[in-house]
Amino acid sequence: MTKRPFKGTLFGSGLPGAGIAATATWEPDGLLLVTTSDKDNPLHYVKNPAASGNGFNNETLRLSWQQEGAERVLILTEPAEQTCCRDTAPNQLKADLQNILKQRKNLESRFRTGGILLTILIILPLVLIGLFLANRNQIATRVVSHIPVSFEARLGDAVLAPSRMQMNIKDTGPAVESISTISKKLTTGSVHNYRFFVAERPEINAFAAPGGVVVVFRGLLDAVESPEELAGVLAHEVAHAELRHSLQGMLKSLGFRTLASIALGDSADSMLADVTKRLTELRFSRDAEREADANGLQRLVKARISPDGMVRFYQRLADQKGPNPPALLSTHPASGDRLDWLRNEVTKLSGPWQPLQVKMESLKQ
DSSP: OOOOOEEEEEEETTSOTTOEEEEEEEOTTSOEEEEESOSSOOEEEESSOEEEEESTTSOEEEEEEEETTEEEEEEEOSHHHHHHHHHHSOHHHHHHHHHHHHHHHHHHHHHHHHHHHHHHHTTOHHHHHHHHHHHHHHHHHHHHHTSOHHHHHHHHHHHHHHHHHHHTEESSSHHHHHHHHHHHTTOTTOSSOOEEEEEOOOSSOEEEETTTEEEEEHHHHHHOSSHHHHHHHHHHHHHHHHTTHHHHHHHHHHOHHHHHHHHTTOSOHHHHHHHHHHHHHOOOOHHHHHHHHHHHHHHHHHTTOOTHHHHHHHHHHHHTOSSSOOHHHHHSOOOHHHHHHHHHHHHTOOOOOOOOOOOHHHHTO
């Protein structure tokens, strides 16, 4: 095994959403040494990282490991760095890396063949348009599954900037700290670097932007009657982020070219403002809401947080229906079927539940 450095980007809890530059080497004892400019953790000694392909056609190489209860991921995008990683890897991992790079070549060949077929199909635009309209949800889901986490993080950062100007968003204070305390229990092991904010607006609302950005409106904090109720809403929003529902919705309404322009910083302020408005008004499908409910319940159970708060809060909002329902119901409609399903699922769950050590007065500050 030859010791040569290779470069990539490190993602994980406590790091910027877009990751941090890192240099890695395989040590003679088989450990992976990762060096970064992070003052808190400049060196990482990794034993037996998991290797996999990543990206639209496995164009990136992904090395992951658990560190202090959270996942760390080293992404290698340049072919030369990937080759160096493979050639200098310990024998027990070299075969896996070789297979990953080989699979990428096979995928590239398949995509070239697919490109020829797609060119032929372009002569039938009406058929293609009809197929797209009939299957756009499946298409968006498939495309989103190949979008790297780093792209999603840049998109979230881009959307956050105009949100700050439009909404008087706070990223510090007792309410933000309490939200973060609850949310850390719900996001263990996520590849996103979650950031939580409070928007000083009276609407009962919250939204999740791509890349782990969650914004909670002041009106929602005033409306909850217990930390567990807030945890139920946060679990639902985190589920939307983890399931990439917001990214799918933006892709369907804006198109990939617009999303790429935003992520690369080539978009106008007016476009970013429009994207922020779309996020606050983004209405998910019934299937997406049910999926987020199920995933959110799983997160509450795993964190030992009582799921009764989720049902209680959505039921109270549903009881307030009228000519001007709460904003959260406009984007997350709490239909009778949905509430019945939630109540039925919660009755199947058993504790013991652990009360959240968050004071209600801190949420109101």
